[in-house]
Amino acid sequence: MKRLFAVALGILTAIGGFVDIGDLVTNAAVGSRFGLSLVWVVVVGVLGICVFAEMSGRVAAVSGRATFDLIRERLGPQVGLAALVGSMAVTFLTLTAEIGGVALALELATSLNYLLWVPVVGVLVWVVLWRVRFSLLENGFGLAGLALIVFAVAVWKLGPDWGPLVSEALHPAVPSQEEGSTYWFYAVALFGAAMTPYEVFFFSSGGVEEKWGPDSLRTMRANVFIGFPLGGLLSVAIAAAAAIVLRPQGIEVTTLGQVALPVVTALGTLGLVLVLVGFFAATFGAACETGLSVGYSVAQYFGWQWGKFVEPLRAARFHTVVLLSCIAGVGILLTTVDPIMVTEYSVVFSALALPLTYFPILVVANDRTYLGRHVNGRLANVLGTAYLVVVVVASLAAVPLMVVTGAGQ
């Protein structure tokens, strides 16, 4: 009974923690411009993250090695350094976007300018990681993130004409008033938002720290295969709400307030409260995760001590990197750059950085000296290889599409 409760908690936390500022903004933006014609990308992206999270979770559980550890080991210190710089840059950009997202959510709640909130949020995130309390809050944020289910409730309450919506999702096509290149640009952005590298770093590093073993595999798989897809459903709900309310009005999502408008339209002030709780939980939790992940990637590359449960005087280099990241993230936001724009760039660059992250995972998940009989089966290898191709294609297409479409104009 207690075990069932623990498993349920894990799944619920995975659902609530799946969505971050990248998912919020990108799904809403896509829904407001393309309706549901890009839902297939969310499906592809969620399946992809499930495949790779399961692999890296399995490697962490059976061999005790976290993802970035493996990258240097298999690719060597030079290519590994390139991978480190790339993924650190993307994860740091995501951290900046998340801190900005928390500040924007607080602005919507209080009408106090978000720039005043940015340093407060930066300090709060750092204090949580400094006092090593993230383990306690992780469950709290994950569960609070379930408040985002209000998007699904709003969609149901809005009672749209389901026929055209479903048809648009099942028969994807470029809408008449949009360019093909913009459609594919947003496909890459949505893919990057679903398959962000930091999620895999965080997931596997947490598994190593919590000392997962081969007997933890079943619980890990439940979290991944049940939790992540349901989290993906939340993403689709966000897109659907925007498609139903904003698209007919010609409103394109460029601010966090616009993301919330459909819910307020359907459910009034109560809906807004839930949405803001959800925004705060999702972005604050993700800010902590990305802060830790920047530290994880550097520390694992160099072999330094790391850990969300490890106190500062045991892991000074790790905590220094986290501290510097928080300061730098706050500094960037205080230059008044638009946090939504930072978010949009972070998801595109996530797509760019994916191959170097996922390729070593696929290789190590097949190494018998690490995993014994837990190596990839036929299905995992077929999916893994297929996704490797998809990830490389998305990565190669990301920058050209960004240039041609002017980042989605």
Place this chain on the structure above:
Amino acid sequence: MSDDVAPGRAFQAGGPLALGLRLMDHQLLGREQEMLGNVDDVAMEERDRRLVAVGLLRGPGAWSHRQPGALGRWGRAIWRRLHPQEDPHPAVLPLDHVTRIDSAVHVDPWAEGYLSATEGLELWLRQHVIRQIPGARGGEHPMGGEPPPVGGRDTDLGLSVDAHLLSSLLGAQVLAADGSDAGRVVEVRAVQATAMSSRVGPLVVTSLVHGRRRLGGELGYREDTNMGPRLLGAALRWWHRHAVETRWEDVSRVDWHTRRVHLRHTP
């Protein structure tokens, strides 16, 4: 390889070990899974016509040596400037202190103490940055705060004069007896000098694998011919199909300075 290979036994006592794949760039771990750095390089010595891996190097001095061009030079220069000693050398951990090699390299308690006492950057940051911030915890932990000083054996652990680095051997050009190009060293295989199960000890090089192509050579597809995924493995094995293994006895000499390996015969 059979399905019931227990996970984590990369190295059985007396068995072969691929140094590039299984030793280089791996995590160093203590008894309680404390992370003590990565294997940034391996020290090798030529003894009686054999090449023996004797110790592990760890730290910015060794790491920067493996980075190419300006990055390596700057890294090394910064390390030399910031190091408290006048003429610093990267410390070498003898392989006698390595207890086990699986996905990581496990070391004994003495090595734990030694490695944690020589983590310059970590100790400096603990003292000058972390400790200054209120609420810094972890000082009471055995691996936290100020580690006990290691009894003055530091000077014994420098790189000896006639020692060489594995990183010089990996990627070195291989020349056949007639002077033709036989590719570059992709992997170095070794066995324990004395088969022990309690610790690893010095490793004697048994053979070199060399070929025209280096890219993707360290992924593990050569060591385990059944390793999946099938397509990727087949592609990589095809890419490296010209790779040849040469026993160490067939190597006439190694010119470490110019990074060339001369063979006795023509393959």
Place this chain on the structure above:
Amino acid sequence: MSRAGHRRPLAGRRSLGTTAAVVAALVTTGCTSDPTAVYRDSAVAVLEATLSEARTAELAGRLWVADRSPHAMAVVVVAESETGVGGETSWFEEQQPPNRASDPVRGRTVDALDGASSAVQAVRISLDRFDRPGTRAALDELRSACSDLESLAEELG
């Protein structure tokens, strides 16, 4: 507390995008493309972006008037829309029309943009005063300004 400069105007980002789109169009169609058409396309893009901002303000305003959203949220959303509309308008006004044939396009577009701009400001003013009837009236003005934007964009596009 000043809300001007609250965020870098959307125009900063849009102008990069519109310029990039214009450049891309030029590159793909060869430099023989008609500058008049290019200018008209950029006018349409600005009108559509302004429509998006103005309708956002209208939606947020109506939600408050109908007591379905708290005042704070409406204030934030309308302020952001106002900055966006102002940014788009000033960006477009700064663009040099390529030839005299484009002057009517410029004139009508600027009129529509200014109409939307002052309508959003009127909403913001009543909203800040917690003036429900005043806001309702300003929202009706905003609605007609939005339809002007929409019809002009359709006509030019």
